[in-house]
Amino acid sequence: MIESLFSHYTYVLVFVLLGIGIYMVIASKNLVKKLIGVNLFQTAIFLFFISMAYIDAEGASAPIVPKDGVPLEVMVASPLPQVIVLTAIVVGIALTAVGLALIIRIYAEYGTLREDTLREVRADE
Amino acid sequence: MSLFAYTLVAFILATAVATALFRDILSVIIVFGAYSLGMAILYTFLLAPDVAMTEAAIGAGVTTLLLLLTIARTTRPSTDRLSERIHVPAVVVVGAFVLLLCSVVLPEMYAVGGTETPVWSNLEVTQHYITETHHETGVKNAVTSVLAAYRGFDTFGEAVVVFAAGVSTLLVLKREVFA
Amino acid sequence: MSQSVDDTYTESQVIMTAVKIIAPFTLTYGLFMTFHGGDAPGGGFQGGTVVGVTVLMLAFAFGIEPTRRWLRNSFLVGIITGGVVLFGAIGLAMIALGGNFLEFAMLKEVFHIKAKWGLEAIEIGGISLIVTGTIISLFFTMAAGFSPERPSGTGGRNERGESAGAEVSDDD
Numbered sequence: 236m237i238e239s240l241f242s243h244y245t246y247v248l249v250f251v252l253l254g255i256g257i258y259m260v261i262a263s264k265n266l267v268k269k270l271i272g273v274n275l276f277q278t279a280i281f282l283f284f285i286s287m288a289y290i291d292a293e294g295a296s297a298p299i300v301p302k303d304g305v306p307l308e309v310m311v312a313s314p315l316p317q318v319i320v321l322t323a324i325v326v327g328i329a330l331t332a333v334g335l336a337l338i339i340r341i342y343a344e345y346g347t348l349r350e351d352t353l354r355e356v357r358a359d360e
Numbered sequence: 361m362s363l364f365a366y367t368l369v370a371f372i373l374a375t376a377v378a379t380a381l382f383r384d385i386l387s388v389i390i391v392f393g394a395y396s397l398g399m400a401i402l403y404t405f406l407l408a409p410d411v412a413m414t415e416a417a418i419g420a421g422v423t424t425l426l427l428l429l430t431i432a433r434t435t436r437p438s439t440d441r442l443s444e445r446i447h448v449p450a451v452v453v454v455g456a457f458v459l460l461l462c463s464v465v466l467p468e469m470y471a472v473g474g475t476e477t478p479v480w481s482n483l484e485v486t487q488h489y490i491t492e493t494h495h496e497t498g499v500k501n502a503v504t505s506v507l508a509a510y511r512g513f514d515t516f517g518e519a520v521v522v523f524a525a526g527v528s529t530l531l532v533l534k535r536e537v538f539a
Numbered sequence: 540m541s542q543s544v545d546d547t548y549t550e551s552q553v554i555m556t557a558v559k560i561i562a563p564f565t566l567t568y569g570l571f572m573t574f575h576g577g578d579a580p581g582g583g584f585q586g587g588t589v590v591g592v593t594v595l596m597l598a599f600a601f602g603i604e605p606t607r608r609w610l611r612n613s614f615l616v617g618i619i620t621g622g623v624v625l626f627g628a629i630g631l632a633m634i635a636l637g638g639n640f641l642e643f644a645m646l647k648e649v650f651h652i653k654a655k656w657g658l659e660a661i662e663i664g665g666i667s668l669i670v671t672g673t674i675i676s677l678f679f680t681m682a683a684g685f686s687p688e689r690p691s692g693t694g695g696r697n698e699r700g701e702s703a704g705a706e707v708s709d710d711d
Contacts, residue, residue: 240462242471245406247462248369254458255376261454262447265437267385267430271392274423275376278399281411289406290480291473297407297580298502302494306487312407313479313486314502318511320411321503321584322518325670328418328426329525332677335430336532342434343685349437409580413572417588422674425595426681433684497643498655499577507582508661509654512641515661516626519669523623526673533685 245286252279266341266348270334277327281320288316365405372398381443385436389427396420410503548602558600565593573667577659583666590667591674603682610675619672626665629657 240247256279259272289312298314342348345356375395382388396419403412470477480486489502489510497505507515573586598606630641638645643657 239466243466243469244366244369245402245472246466246469248372250458250461250466251373252376253461254454255380257457258447258450258454259380262380262450263444265385267427267434268388271379271388271427274392275379275395278396278415278419281415282399282402285403285406285408285411286472287477287479288408289473290475292475295407297409298490299500299579300490300493300502301500304491304494306483306491307475307481309490310475311490311502314489314506315486316479317408317411317503318506320408321414321507322515324411324414324418325584325588326518326521326525328422329522329529329673329677331423332426332529332681333525333532335426335681336529338430339433339681339685340532348434410582410585413580413585414588417585417592418674421592422588422595422678425599425678429678429681433681496654497658498653499658501577501579501582503580504576504582504662505658507584508658508666509641509643512630512661515666516630516641519623519626519666522669522673523619526619526676529677529680533680533683 245282245289249279249283249286252276252282264349264351266338266350266353267335269350270331270338273334274327274331277323281323284316284320288313365402368398368402368405372402381446383439383441383444385431386428389424389431392427393420393424396423410501548604550602551600554600558596562593562597565589565596569593573663576662577655583662584670587667587670588674591671594671594675595678598678598682603679607679607682612676612679615672615676615679618668619676622665622668622672625668626661629660629665633657 253276256272256274256276259275260269263269263272290310292310295310295312298311298317300309300311338348341353345353347353347356372395375391375398378391379388379395382391396415399419400412400416403409403415475481489506493502493505494500497509499505569586569589569592571586572581572589573583576582576586594606594610633642633645634640636645636649641657641661643654646652646657647654
């Protein structure tokens with residue numbers, strides 16, 4: 236059990252970060268903090284992909300490939316998960332911006348960013 | 361598998377916990393920036409420099425700036441307590457979730473950095489990208505070739521999503537920048 | 540909260556000097572990454588974000604409103620839309636040459652140029668423009684904040700910040 240914690244250290248980190256992200260979304264009253272929690276959750280998923288692509292071999296390097304390579308002998312990390320994460324990061328910031336725009340809009344409408352106060356204000360209407 | 365990686369993991373964990381527990385929203389944003397920077401360094405260690413550069417610019421740079429702008433546009437609740445009150449039911453639920461993942465899912469996974477994993481060793485996808493990239497596309501960076509050539513259609517979709525998100529931000533805030 | 544865009548800005552000699560020194564290097568680094576995406580780590584997404592962040596850094600140090608006047612909105616909208624259109628056009632051009640969407644091997648068969656150039660065109664002309672433009676315009680939009688319905692035909696671009704602040708404060 237303890238050895239697997241060490242040999243799977245990035246996956247353990249991923250799971251704990253997923254937990255912290257969900258905790259922030261559930262427990263924080265502030266909407267901005269909730270969105271930071273979503274972002275944290277998202278980076279945990281990115282780390283999951285990147286650690287799947289990683290190889291811990293002799294002379295392993297980033298995916299810059301030579302001209303002639305024999306399969307299974309070129310020791311570079313797998314490019315595919317990295318590409319998926321690369322595009323996901325840029326899409327992620329765009330979606331975060333949409334979320335923040337909604338938060339600014341909510342504040343302009345209701346004058347608060349606290350979830351409980353927001354619920355009361357909406358119940359009064 | 362090195363002291364460096366473990367130190368980095370400890371740093372990331374510490375900043376993530378601080379992000380969850382700090383009460384002042386400005387402190388949360390700044391600690392989150394440090395967390396993103398730590399994450400970018402971990403990506404470099406995990407042989408993904410392309411992702412690390414993007415994460416350093418976007419996670420630590422743009423996200424922090426946008427969050428700061430948001431609290432400048434809205435409000436920063438004043439507080440005299442340093443940390444948030446811990447929400448016990450949430451901790452129980454989340455703790456159970458993490459324990460479940462660590463005890464059931466973790467033993468089924470390959471060790472970090474193994475070369476026998478299906479992600480790395482399958483001949484049709486990853487090994488094809490690694491060995492044929494130079495012949496088929498003429499670039500050395502496999503990330504670029506997969507991004508723009510092998511999965512170009514996918515990337516086109518992503519570009520349109522980014523474009524659409526920009527437009528919808530303008531719509532939510534009712535700006536007439538696109539007029 | 541009745542502050543406009545310029546009220547949140549405080550002039551700091553330290554930050555301005557630091558940004559003046561750093562900005563040329565980050566811009567060069569971003570452009571280098573964009574143009575050398577083929578043979579080294581880098582490419583449209585990475586270089587584009589770094590170029591975008593350079594502009595954000597300038598805006599943060601020298602005030603958002605002056606930067607917004609310097610970098611016109613129509614220019615930003617132009618590069619984002621231009622990037623998407625160019626990406627699609629290159630893809631469709633490969634169909635016109637008799638291949639599939641984004642099949643760069645057609646460049647070699649028809650024009651006898653390396654397939655690499657099609658790929659670089661997508662990276663530099665498509666992705667990096669879209670990413671740079673989106674990041675800068677998201678930042679400017681967020682900085683301007685929310686402005687409720689205004690009567691049409693009033694107010695130039697430069698007055699928006701102030702009007703947004705005033706309108707928001709009415710809602711508090």
